[in-house]
Amino acid sequence: MxxxxxxxxxxxxxxxxxxxxxxxxxxxxxxxxxxxxxxxxxxxxxxxxxxxxxxxxxxxxxxxxxxxxxxxxxxxxxxxxxxxxxxxxxxxxxxxxxxxxxxxxxxxxxxxxxxxxxxxxxxxxxxxxNKATEKDSFRMLVFGDPQAYTAQEMTFFNRAIVDEVVGIKGVAFGLSLGDLVGDDLSLHPSYKAAIARIGLPWYNLKGNHDMNYNVAADSLSDETFEKNFGPANYSFNYGNVHFIVLDNVRYPNPRKGNGYLGGFRKEQLDFVENDLKHVDTSTLVVLAFHIPLDHRNGDTFRPEDRQRLFDLLKEYPHTLSLSAHMHTQTQHFYDAKEGWKQAKAHHEYNAGTTSGDWYSGELDQRGVPTATMRDGTPHGYAFIDFNKQDYRISYKVSGKDSTYQINLFHPKVVGQGKRTRAAIFANFFMGHHGNKVEYAIDGGSWQKMMPARTIDPAYSAILYPWDNLETLLPGRRPTDAMVSAHLWRIGLPVDLAVGEHTITVRATDDYGVVHQANSTYKIEPTKNYPDLK
The missing domain is CATH 2.60.40.10 (Immunoglobulins)
Structure with missing residues (x-):
C-alpha cells in the first residue's frame, strides 16, 4: 500500500x-x-x-x-x-x-x-x-451535457431535469460533465441559477461548447469558464473516493490548428501524477472529463495522452471514469489491448445527456422536447451510489418512473403462423452486450435474447412523422439514428393461439440488479392475399 x-x-x-x-x-x-x-x-x-x-x-x-x-x-x-x-x-x-x-x-x-x-x-x-460528516456510503447526481443554446432551451433544462431534482434528499453533491451551455457563454449565469435551485453542492467541468474559441492556445480556451466556475482541472475527496476533474478538450486541435481533439496537455497529466502521490491505493479514484477516452484510432482522442493516464493509474485497483459528449449512452471497458495495466478492466461510463438529442423532437405534456438520443436512450440523468471501493450507476429517464430501464419495440398485431421477419427489440439503456437479457411469452420459460448491433427501430419510428407528414410539426427534427450499443433482438413468436399475448423482458445489469419490462401484442387469424384473376 x-x-x-x-x-x-x-x-x-x-x-x-x-x-x-x-x-x-x-x-x-x-x-x-x-x-x-x-x-x-x-x-x-x-x-x-x-x-x-x-x-x-x-x-x-x-x-x-x-x-x-x-x-x-x-x-x-x-x-x-x-x-x-x-x-x-x-x-x-x-x-x-x-x-x-x-x-x-x-x-x-x-x-x-x-x-x-x-x-x-x-x-x-x-x-x-469546516468539519463535516461523510459516510463511506453516499450518492451523487450526474448530469451529462445540459447544453442549452438559447434561453428557451435553458427553460427546457429547468422543466425537464432541474424541476425533478429540486430539494432531492439523500444526495451528497452533483457533477455536470461539460457542455454546460451551447457555445453562448453568456448563458453560464443562467445555468448556474438553474443548478442553484437543486440545493446541492455542485461541481462542473468544461466541455467543447464551454470554450473561448477566439484564442491561439489551448491554455486560454478556459478563460471564461475560470471566471464563472474556477479551475478547469482540480480534485477533491468525499468518503473513500478521490475525484479528479479534468478538461480534456484540446483547442485548437494540436494536429490541425483548428477544431478540437480529445486529450490532455502535459501539465494536466503532471497534476494527476502529483495529485495521486497523496492518494492511498486503497481509495476508489473517479476521473471525470467531457470527451470519452475511446480514441477510435486516434481520430477523437490522443492515444498517447490516454496511455500516460492509464500508466499513472496502474497501482490503483479501484477506478472509474465518467464522460459525456456523445449524446448516447455507452459502457466502455478498457483492457490490455487498449493499454490498461491491470487484470480488471477499467470502466468508463459515457453518460446519457440531460439535453438528450439537443432538445429535439415533439413536445411532451410538460411542453419540453422528448429529446430521445440517437441510440434510443431517452434523455435523463444518473445517480452513482458509492460504498467504499464499490459503486453502482443507475439511470433516471426524465419524466418517467425510475423503474423504466428497458424500452420494447415490436409489431402490435401479426397473423397466426404467417411467415414474418417481425422481431422484439429491447433497448436496455444502461446495458452493454456483456449483460444477460432474456424474454418470456405469457409467463413461460425464459429464453435468451441476442445482442443486435444496429439502430433502434423505435428511434426510427420517432423520425418517421418528421419525414412523412405533410403538416409542420412544432419543435425540431431529431438527428439521424446511429447504432446502439445496448440493443437486443429476438424473432416475434407467431405460432401461438389467436388472441393477446404478453411479452416480458428482463435484464441483469453489472451490479446484479434485475430490470423488467412488459408489453403485449395480438395474434389474429391469417388473411391470405386475394386470388389474382
Missing amino acids: KNKIKYVLSSALLSLSAAAGAQEMARGTVFLDSNGNGKLDRKESGIPNVAVSNGVDVILTNSQGKYELPVADDNIIFVIKPSGYSVALDEHQLAKSYYIHKPKGSPADLQYPGVSPTGPLPQSIDFAL
Whole structure:
C-alpha cells in the first residue's frame, strides 16, 4: 500500500515542477473555520496534511496548516478538499475553495469576458474548511451535457431535469460533465441559477461548447469558464473516493490548428501524477472529463495522452471514469489491448445527456422536447451510489418512473403462423452486450435474447412523422439514428393461439440488479392475399 507522502516546507520546494526561481511564491494557511466567517482569525488553527495545488504541483500543509507554492501570472491556487471536511459555497452552491492569480487578467479580445486583473499576489491566500460528516456510503447526481443554446432551451433544462431534482434528499453533491451551455457563454449565469435551485453542492467541468474559441492556445480556451466556475482541472475527496476533474478538450486541435481533439496537455497529466502521490491505493479514484477516452484510432482522442493516464493509474485497483459528449449512452471497458495495466478492466461510463438529442423532437405534456438520443436512450440523468471501493450507476429517464430501464419495440398485431421477419427489440439503456437479457411469452420459460448491433427501430419510428407528414410539426427534427450499443433482438413468436399475448423482458445489469419490462401484442387469424384473376 502506498503511503501518503508528506512534504516539508523547505528548500525542497525548489524541485517543484514549476520553475520557482522565475516565479512568485503563494503562501497561506488551510484552517478550521470555527466561527464560519471564512476568515483566518487569531484563535483558529491550521489543519496539517491537506493537499493544495497550483494546477500542476500538489503539496501538503505542514503541522501549522501552512503551504507555499510557486505561481506565474496565470495560476489558480486551490485546496483539495479532504474527506471529513466541507468548503464554503457561494450563492450558486459552487465551492469557494480557490484563488485566481491573473495579475493582468484574461486577454482583452475574448468574445466572452474572462477574469478581470487580480493585481499583486496577496500576502496570504487562506482556505477555510469546516468539519463535516461523510459516510463511506453516499450518492451523487450526474448530469451529462445540459447544453442549452438559447434561453428557451435553458427553460427546457429547468422543466425537464432541474424541476425533478429540486430539494432531492439523500444526495451528497452533483457533477455536470461539460457542455454546460451551447457555445453562448453568456448563458453560464443562467445555468448556474438553474443548478442553484437543486440545493446541492455542485461541481462542473468544461466541455467543447464551454470554450473561448477566439484564442491561439489551448491554455486560454478556459478563460471564461475560470471566471464563472474556477479551475478547469482540480480534485477533491468525499468518503473513500478521490475525484479528479479534468478538461480534456484540446483547442485548437494540436494536429490541425483548428477544431478540437480529445486529450490532455502535459501539465494536466503532471497534476494527476502529483495529485495521486497523496492518494492511498486503497481509495476508489473517479476521473471525470467531457470527451470519452475511446480514441477510435486516434481520430477523437490522443492515444498517447490516454496511455500516460492509464500508466499513472496502474497501482490503483479501484477506478472509474465518467464522460459525456456523445449524446448516447455507452459502457466502455478498457483492457490490455487498449493499454490498461491491470487484470480488471477499467470502466468508463459515457453518460446519457440531460439535453438528450439537443432538445429535439415533439413536445411532451410538460411542453419540453422528448429529446430521445440517437441510440434510443431517452434523455435523463444518473445517480452513482458509492460504498467504499464499490459503486453502482443507475439511470433516471426524465419524466418517467425510475423503474423504466428497458424500452420494447415490436409489431402490435401479426397473423397466426404467417411467415414474418417481425422481431422484439429491447433497448436496455444502461446495458452493454456483456449483460444477460432474456424474454418470456405469457409467463413461460425464459429464453435468451441476442445482442443486435444496429439502430433502434423505435428511434426510427420517432423520425418517421418528421419525414412523412405533410403538416409542420412544432419543435425540431431529431438527428439521424446511429447504432446502439445496448440493443437486443429476438424473432416475434407467431405460432401461438389467436388472441393477446404478453411479452416480458428482463435484464441483469453489472451490479446484479434485475430490470423488467412488459408489453403485449395480438395474434389474429391469417388473411391470405386475394386470388389474382
